[in-house]
Amino acid sequence: MSLRVFGWALLATAVVLGVGWFIGASGRDGLEQERRDAVARAEAADARAFILSGRVSLYQSNFGDASRAFEAARGVVQGAQTRLRQLGDAARAGQLEVALSQLREAQRLSLALDAGAHGAAEQALRVIESVAPAAAGR
Secondary structure, eight states, X not given: OOHHHHHHHHHHHHHHHHHHHHXXXXXXXXXXXXXXXXXXXXXXXXXXXXXXHHHHHHHTTOHHHHHHHHHHHHHHHHHHHHHHHHTTOHHHHHXXXXXXXXXXXXXXXXXXXXXXXXXXXXXXXXXHHHHSOOOTTO
């Protein structure tokens, strides 16, 4: 094989690899954004489930379970807030601080055996639902 043929083969291989990389990377940004939105929706659903569980416990006058549920919801919301800050979305992360303060208040009221924790939990739920990205098709 001559040096000229080897050069052309090497150039053709480089072009094919470059085109393949470009085509493969072209849809990656959209998929990554969809994945981040799906994770955010899942975190919002988890937090919502814990808050609703806490509210049911309040209706049943089980203030200890309500406090644990609100603590679990706070953990999920704090994780979501950290993720949003890492992604550079400070506005949505700041909105979740309101939800965290409402969850702290709901937990404090439930530990004080005060059914007023319903209102704080409801406000936290509204904030979380307003921050979570909407599901596709809705």
